[in-house]
Amino acid sequence: MKCALVIGGSGMLTDVSILLAETGYLVYVVGRSTEKMNNLLKKSNDNKNLIPVFIDYSNEQSLNKKIDEIIQENNTIHLIVAWVHSYAEHAIQSIINGIPSTSESSRFVHVLGSRSNLDKIKTELTIPNHCFYSQVKLGYMMQDDEKRWLTHEEICNGIIKTINNKKNVHVVGMLS
Template sequence: MKRTNHALVIGGTGMLTGVCLYLAREDYSVSVIGRTFSKFKQLHVDSQPNSIFPLLTDYDTDDVDEEVNKAIQERGPFDLIISWTSNYRVLERICEMNHGNASFRLFHVKGSLRYFKDESIRIHSRCNYRKIYLGFVIEESGSRWLTHDEIANGVIKQIRIDEEVGIIGQIHPYEARPR
């Protein structure tokens, strides 16, 4: 069965694993950039057949260009990119490599500090750029960082509602964040 949509998830073998599995259930071919083969093996066990495609590389190396181009040649341009990377230049290159005439969406997952101070990123004209900031949770005993499930579910929600800026958890008051 040929899947109709193609997604790229950068950092999909960690906290975004749930996002990869969701996209696979939604009929996406999911290309996943990650560094650790053992994490890909578990992702394959949990996913539907022929839905997850590992790009075993570090996004901070030159190999990423080759792996991304190969994924585009095999499964077509990305309709959707989900990225948990602080390397904005690599993300810009990946968006430039995403050949095709159609627009695509990029959900850029960022830590809470980036909400207050961020660097610029060049956005391709066909890219609908979305920012998702990861915050924290305040509980009776203090504050804590988000769990992987909370992050994945929050990213999935942002994909569905497609807002330009989303916050998972809270980022105010910033002084209340876990230390």
């Protein structure tokens, strides 16, 4: 069974966590809120493939320890989807550094806000050859001549398209 790690997977990325579990991944879902995690598990039809991980990803030591445990249990992490707030920007490199170099490459999908400078972020990261790194930039939608935030469903669909199409960069919605 393929192994996935979804950071922010009990909040905005709930639908991504559920879809990955329903398509055969064992999904470790990083979150801090018991309430959100319980809602995720209730929403899923097949929650045996969803493993709650209650840690604060801004605590790199705890995050690295958990990633090591997941890798020991599964030999690798095939897919990582990460929505990490800017206050924990060093967590991304820490996560990437934890991906083992195996014969099978790992996939890292980095979810970013509309104001993010994708090129700058990518050049600041050291991405090993065995890791395929993609960025998903979240924009907005127009509705009745008004800008609105993306729905969780629109975000999920954009992330899944990125995973399936193996694009380096994917924009969900529109950007100014």
